[in-house]
Amino acid sequence: MSLLVVGSVAFDALESPYGKVDRALGGAATYFAVAASFFTHVNLVGIVGDDFTEIDAQIFRGRTIDTAGLERAAGKTFFWAGKYSENLNERITLTTDLNVFADFKPKLPEKYRNSKYVFLANIAPDLQRDVLKQVKGAPKLVALDTMNYWIERTNAELRETLRHVDILVINDSETRQLSSEHNLLRAAKHIFKMGPSTLVVKRGEYGAMMVDKRGVFCVPAFPLEEPHDPTGAGDSFAGGFMGYLAAAGKANDLALRRAMVYGSVMGSFTVESFGLDRLRKLKGNEIHARARHFAKLTQFKL
Numbered sequence: 340m341s342l343l344v345v346g347s348v349a350f351d352a353l354e355s356p357y358g359k360v361d362r363a364l365g366g367a368a369t370y371f372a373v374a375a376s377f378f379t380h381v382n383l384v385g386i387v388g389d390d391f392t393e394i395d396a397q398i399f400r401g402r403t404i405d406t407a408g409l410e411r412a413a414g415k416t417f418f419w420a421g422k423y424s425e426n427l428n429e430r431i432t433l434t435t436d437l438n439v440f441a442d443f444k445p446k447l448p449e450k451y452r453n454s455k456y457v458f459l460a461n462i463a464p465d466l467q468r469d470v471l472k473q474v475k476g477a478p479k480l481v482a483l484d485t486m487n488y489w490i491e492r493t494n495a496e497l498r499e500t501l502r503h504v505d506i507l508v509i510n511d512s513e514t515r516q517l518s519s520e521h522n523l524l525r526a527a528k529h530i531f532k533m534g535p536s537t538l539v540v541k542r543g544e545y546g547a548m549m550v551d552k553r554g555v556f557c558v559p560a561f562p563l564e565e566p567h568d569p570t571g572a573g574d575s576f577a578g579g580f581m582g583y584l585a586a587a588g589k590a591n592d593l594a595l596r597r598a599m600v601y602g603s604v605m606g607s608f609t610v611e612s613f614g615l616d617r618l619r620k621l622k623g624n625e626i627h628a629r630a631r632h633f634a635k636l637t638q639f640k641l
């Protein structure tokens with residue numbers, strides 16, 4: 340099943356206690372597409388500037404990622420700079436330069452319009468909606484991620500987009516910010532009134548929690564001795580989560596629970612190295628081995 344994603348393709352400047360890079364390939368849609376491509380075919384929608392070279396585009400080559408929807412425009416690629424705290428649990432944004440995204444008017448290639456699974460990765464909510472509108476018929480599943488940047492600047496547009504979304508996949512601080520509720524279960528009730536019927540909260544080293552009308556399901560984060568860079572872990576989680584669901588072709592309770600595990604697996608790989616370094620080298624058999632490890636990690640008898 341084809342999975343469509345729209346979101347940022349970016350250059351990032353990253354600083355963590357483990358090191359510093361001034362310009363690494365990144366972006367929400369980049370991490371998402373690479374992670375999801377281990378499970379299914381991905382149709383990528385985004386825009387890059389003329390500073391984005393064929394060497395940068397190599398990240399998408401040799402994978403099941405269609406880049407017909409990745410536009411190239413005159414100007415600079417989206418740029419984001421962030422800095423992590425000592426324990427990697429908090430980060431501050433130092434710079435967000437939308438650059439070519441500021442005037443992006445996405446036009447979906449005809450072959451993308453039948454996508455049944457849609458992921459609206461982190462980017463302006465009106466752009467997310469614009470892409471969704473161009474998908475023919477009713478997609479089977481629409482999920483969305485967003486960030487404090489958009490919650491603060493484009494709240495009304497975000498709420499309009501959320502009306503068309505089945506699953507909201509965001510981190511814990513953004514869940515609280517969007518719902519004005521500290522408690523995540525109460526936050527979920529608030530968010531269900533905005534449109535989504537499922538909330539997936541990414542909680543960094545504490546794992547992820549899914550809430551829907553059936554109840555709550557939690558997965559841990561994979562315990563790592565040396566995490567290096569959490570950038571893109573959330574997008575990789577979403578890539579594993581949606582990639583698994585698109586490949587399974589269903590979103591019942593069992594499939595959603597497994598998708599949570601594959602999301603956590605993909606996020607854990609990304610954290611192991613800077614930027615996209617770990618995903619670049621990743622092999623499919625490592626994914627399945629780690630998923631089995633998750634089963635062991637969480638197994639117990641009553």
Ligand code: AMP
Pocket residue numbers: 347349350351365366367418419435461462463486488489569570571572573574575
């Ligand atoms: P994550 O660590 O999964 O939350 O995502 C990190 C990625 O999000 C980085 O590679 C950034 O390029 C991208 N990013 C940061 N801020 C924004 C924003 N306001 N809109 C879209 N993408 C962003």
